[in-house]
């Protein structure tokens with residue numbers, strides 16, 4: 001199922017997105033700060049589309065005006081989440097390619113996924129997080145109504161084999177009054 005906003009369509013990833021994905025995900029300013037290594041080749045990106053981005057509720061973020069993939073956003077339910085969450089909860093993760101930063105696109109996509117999670121999937125609580133120092137992502141979460149919950153200090157982040165400190169935020173279904181506000 002696709003999700004549409006003013007400027008975006010969130011749709012499932014396709015094998016044919018590999019080229020665009022590689023162009024965006026090879027940039028070292030995108031993956032590492034979100035916890036994954038930069039993509040090494042178009043083939044690497046295709047493999048990631050098939051193994052990681054094919055999970056349920058993982059969407060390519062497409063900018064309608066250019067009909068181009070500009071990022072990714074996903075809702076991870078219990079089994080797929082890195083966090084220890086309950087059955088009626090989900091975790092949101094996202095990234096946007098550098099040419100498209102600071103246009104409000106991550107916020108627009110996240111707000112749409114929040115609505116989908118609460119209204120369509122009937123979840124009751126959403127979690128999100130950002131590594132220490134990722135103030136851009138912190139800001140996206142603030143703008144979407146997420147509230148600071150706790151910090152996981154000095155955890156071993158397997159994908160990068162690094163020690164990281166992660167701040168976790170939370171949004172409850174009955175606290176979404178400010179979703180349409182920017």
Ligand SMILES: CC(C)(COP(=O)(O)OP(=O)(O)OC[C@H]1O[C@@H](n2cnc3c(N)ncnc32)[C@H](O)[C@@H]1OP(=O)(O)O)[C@@H](O)C(=O)NCCC(=O)NCCS
Nearest residue numbers: 030034095096101102103104105106107130135136137139
């Ligand atoms: C974080 C990220 C998704 C933001 O995408 P985006 O589409 O540019 O986000 P938005 O435009 O919706 O909002 C960004 C906000 O951060 C603010 N911001 C930008 N740079 C900032 C900085 N260095 N410090 C603090 N805030 C900053 C912007 O001003 C904006 O807030 P505002 O609307 O109040 O001005 C994007 O930078 C990205 O993909 N980064 C790499 C991967 C990543 O961090 N993913 C999230 C993992 S938790």
